[in-house]
Amino acid sequence: MQFGIQQWSSYVDIQTSVVLPLEKMTNLDHVYLCSGQIQVQIQEGPLYRVKGYPISISCNVTGFTGPSNRDFQFILKKPNVELNMISTxxxxxxxxxxxxxxxxxxxxxxxLSGSSVLLTINNLLENDAGDLLCETLHTGGAYYGDYAAETKLNGKIFIYFEGLRASYSGSPSQSLSEGDPLQLECQVSSQTFQHTHLSVTWFLHGEEDEIPRPIITLDKDLTVKPGAGFEDGYRAGLISMDKVEDTTYRLKMPQVQQSDQGKFFCKAIEWIQDPDRSWTQIAHKTTTACNVEIKRIAVRHSFHSHGAESQQATRRTVPVSS
Incomplete structure (x- = not known):
C-alpha cells in the first residue's frame, strides 16, 4: 500500500512505518523523528486450535501520546485476499x-485498557484460518514505528474435527452399601496431530449439589490433585486415581460413605502449549454418568434392647412384699 505526499499529514504508511515531517520529505539526510515510537504487539503464533471451540487473542500498542483509548481493527489475511474482520x-x-x-x-x-484489547471468537470455523493482522489507527500527530502486527492461525487444524475422545463403558448404575469399595473407569484418547497434553477429572453430582464437584484430577503435568472437600479422603487413601496403560483412568474409593451417593462422570480436557509457553485449553469432552446408590447400614441398638430385657427379668424375679 503506497500513499502520495499529500496523504502523509493524516495517515501512516504501515508498510514503511515511518512518519516524515512534510517539510523534510525531500531531504532524507535530515529526517526528524518524533519522541514516541508506536509498537503494536499481538499474541505470538502459530496458534493451533480446534474447530468449534473458542479462541482469544490479545493485541496492545505502546509508544503513543494523545487519546487514552486507542482504536484497533483486525484483518484476516488469506492468499491473495485480506478480509476486514472487526473494529473498535x-x-x-x-x-x-x-x-x-x-x-x-x-x-x-x-x-482490557486504553491500549490493549482482546479479540474473542466463540465458535471457530474452518474459514477463520489464516494470518491475523492487528492494527491501531493513526489519530494524528508525529509518530514513527510499527502500526500493525500479525499472528498465524494454522489452518490445518481447522479442517479436522476434534481428535479428543472420552467415554465411560461401565454399568450405568451401581447399588452399594456404606463401606463397600467403588471402582470406575473412563477411556480418554486424542487423535490431534499436534503435541498436546490431557487432563482428566472425575466428578460427583450429588442430590443436593447445585453443580458437579470435582473429586480428583490427573493434571496435564501428570500431578494428582484432589478436589475441594475431598482432600482429607485423598490423604487418608480413601480416594485415588490411576492411569492404566495409555487410555484408561481409574477412580478408586475403597470405602464409600452415604455422602458419596450420586452421579459419577469423567471430564477430559486437551491442552496445547502456545509459542509464549502458556497452556491453552483447545477441546473438552464429558462422559456419560454412573448413578451410584449407597445404602445406609442399619445400626442395631443392642445395649438398649439388653437393658429392657434385664428390666423385665428383674420385674419377674422381685418378690412382692406382703
Missing part, C-alpha cells in the same frame, strides 16, 4: 462473512 471504531468495518457473527456476539473485542 467502525461498525461497518466487518466483511460480510463476519458481520452476522458480530451481531450474534459470536465474535467481539473486549477492551
Amino acid at each position: 471504531s467502525d461498525p461497518e468495518f466487518a466483511y460480510g462473512m463476519f458481520s452476522g457473527r458480530i451481531r450474534n456476539k459470536e465474535m467481539y473485542i473486549q477492551r
